[in-house]
Structure formats: structure tokens, C-alpha cells
Amino acid sequence: MTAQAIKSTKASFQFLHTDNFFLKEINLAVHPGECVLICGKSGSGKTTFSRLLNGLVPNYIEGELTGEVKTYNLSAGKTSIKDYVQVVGSVFQNPKTQHFTANTSSELALPLENIGMAPEKINKKVTETAQKFHIEHLLDRDIFSLSGGEKQQIAMASATVLDPQVLVLDEVSSNLDQEAISCLQENIKQKKADGTTIILTEHRLAWTLNFVDRYVLFNSGQVIKEWTNAEFRALSNNKLADLGLRATDLSSKKQAIEKKKQIHQDFKNDYLLHTENLTIGYKKTTVQTNLGIGLDPNKIIGITGKNGVGKTTLANTLTGLLKPLGGKILWQEKLISAKELRKKSFLVMQNTNYQLFSDSVNEEVSLNAKHPEWKEKVLEQLNLTALAKRHPMSLSDGQKQRVAIASALLSGKKLLIFDEPTSGLDYTNMQRFGTLLRMLKQTDVIIAIITHDVELAADWCDEIIPLKQ
């Protein structure tokens, strides 16, 4: 019998400074070349378990581990990270935390340099890898000036450049457009065909049906169910929703999105907030020119478009964080400055790590809250009540996202823009977020959501503005 690629035997893990074991007696065996997807609610332990497979837990995120977790001959808690990186390629949920260099080409070359590959071979491999992921246009760029999806693509390419035996991919599709997801699918299938063992943690499941062998459901730090691919495909969207999981059949949602694009009227100038010939971008890069868009209260507006098209740049400009390169932004038909826009608006960023400052969830959402009387209800609706005393930085990514969302909802600002707010959210939390937005839209607030999330756009947006290249 072949040895297992991954074998977790009664693995339990307790985070430092906590009273209880969070992961509880996890048994899971994955054979070489198998592709296993870990799903489950936000905070169920998907990321923590995946970090036991690449050595980050407990080497980097400390705590007590009992039982055993082996990735080939490496053993969590006993093997150093240095040895893990030879065997396991990882993509983290938040790609920003994983880049080691400031330049995209150096980022892809670094793992190859570390194993002493000759420079001409390195160049060839970097070019080949970029071609596989269709990201040649991103080579030799400053990493910090990439869009969220572009960063995710670089992280994925860099994790595979050494052809590792195991890939651990934590929410790798969360910021990608449809084209980038198709390319990711092809690459994963190719890796699988080459015998790579692949572990994914995901909320969005539809894109995984044609390559995942087994689905494993986590709940409160435990494995509670497993399905083969065929069994999982047989589950209806309703059944998945009962389990708190996202839909696998998105056909009707995609149709709904097309209808919502038609509902949105092209530019007219009686919007509460509208732009005229707006040019947005950075010192040396113009991202969009001649933008005429309008936003009104009392509806939830989705903003969609391909990776790198300028959605985040637009959000930053409309909330006054970035000055326009040209053109006008008008509020009630009067010119409005960046400073005034900052006063009126709240932006929930794509990476919420940058906007959580307080020592507890409770303090964070109370900062600048104009509606403290809503606090209890909002925390409850976003499943945060039990986390109120926790330090925001100790939360899972989906939990952090919900804290930033709660702050926005309580802020009393007139313009709320959410940049990919549901990238870390399961079905139930996405629905709860949508429900809160529907309540809020009756209060004369402009609500805009930048999103690649097909379910969020279809189920909760009233109109969709597609941003074009």
C-alpha cells in the first residue's frame, strides 16, 4: 500500500492564551495525487487545519498540538518551516501576507534561487509559469501596486513554481474573475494529473466540481461529514444552504446578474452622487477615463468587472482616499472634494487587516458609531456576539470581514462602499449580511458593493454596474 501524502491522526490544537482545544481529534488521510476540499462555516477551522499541513501551525501560530499531522515525512510541530517549503506550496487566504519580495518576477524566481537553480533556467521557468497562469503582463511589476486579484494570481504562480508534491490553497478563488478562475481550474487539473496532492479550503464551490475528489465538512473545529465528488454533486443548492454552504449550480444566478445589469440605467445627472468624465488611477498609471457613473440611495448597487479593471481604484476615489486624475465628482449636483467625500463615506476594504485598530471587537465597532443603539442587533445578525471581547487580529479572515462590515453599518455615513465583502463568508453569513443591507437601504444611504461573488450579486444587488476595460 502506498504511504499517505497527508495523515492527520487525532489531531487537536489549542491556540495560545485560550482555554480550550479548538481543533478536536481530526482524522483525515489523503493519498498522493488526491484533491480534497475542506468546506464549512466561517470560523469552523478550515484555515487552522490547512496550516497544520504546511507547518505554519504550530511553528508560526503557536499553541498546543496533540495527536499527529504528517505531510509525507514531515510532522507538524516537529519539522521546521524550512523543510516544509521544499514539499508544500501554499497560497494564503490573504495573499498580501505571503509575498517576500517587492517585484513580481523576483517573487516567482525566489523559490528557484533558494534551491540554487542556474539563472538562465530560472528565467525560463518564471516565463513558463507566468504563461500557464496567463499573467505575463504582470511580470516585472511592483507587487504592492497590483489589484487584489492580480496579487492572488502571483501568489498561486509562485506557490507552484517549484512543482511541490503538495499544494495547500486557502480560498484562492476569492478575488478572481471568471476568466482567472477558469485558468486556475486548468492549472489545478494539470497539477493533479502530474500527481500533486492538493488541499483546498473554499467557500465558493461551483468552480471546484470538475476536479475535487472528496469534500470534507468542518464545524467548530471538527470533521463532521465527508462526500465523494459524485455524492457532493448530487446535493441541491437548498440542501447545501441548510448546511451553510454556497451553491454549486450558479446558472440561474448568472442569468439574474445579466438582468440586473440591464436594470441599471446608463448615466443620467440626477443621481445623488455622480461623476462626469472622471479619470482615475495613480501617478504613472491611468486606470479608467471618461467614467460617467451614478449612485443613488434606496438600492444596493453592485460593481463588477474583470481583475485589474479598476474597481478598487474607483472605490478609493469615490470615498476620497485617492484624488481623481481628471473630471468631476458631484454630490447633489455640486462638486465635492476628496476631503468632503471622506467625511461622508465608509469603505470596507478588500483586505480588512488594514482597517482594524482596536483591542477588541466591541471597541472596534463602537469607534465612531453613530448608531450605538443598533450595535447589539448588528453584532448578533453578523454572528459576532460571542466574539465581542476577542482581539480582532486573532479572528479568522471571514470574522474580521464581518467586524469591518459591522463598523460600516453602524457608522451613520451616507455612502458605504464594500470592496469584496464576502470573499471569506459562507452561505449563512452572506445571507445575513444581505439582510442587513436591505434594512439599511431604507435609510437613505448609498450602498455599493464591489464583487466577484456571483451569489451575492445575484441574490442581493438591485442593480449592477459592469465596469469595462
Ligand SMILES: Nc1ncnc2c1ncn2[C@@H]1O[C@H](COP(=O)(O)OP(=O)(O)OP(=O)(O)O)[C@@H](O)[C@H]1O
Ligand atoms: N498603487 C498603484 N499604483 C499603480 N498601479 C496600480 C496601483 N494599484 C493598482 N494599480 C493598477 O491599477 C489597475 C486597477 O487596479 P484595481 O485594484 O482598481 O483593480 P480591481 O478592478 O479592483 O481588481 P481586482 O478585481 O483584481 O481586485 C490594475 O492594473 C492594478 O495593477
Ligand SMILES: Nc1ncnc2c1ncn2[C@@H]1O[C@H](COP(=O)(O)OP(=O)(O)OP(=O)(O)O)[C@@H](O)[C@H]1O
Ligand atoms: N491566534 C488565534 N487565537 C485564538 N483564536 C484564533 C486564532 N486564530 C484563529 N482563531 C479562531 O479559530 C477559529 C478558526 O479560525 P480559522 O481561521 O481556522 O477559520 P476558517 O474556517 O478558516 O474561517 P474563515 O472562513 O472565516 O476564513 C475561529 O473562531 C478563530 O477566531
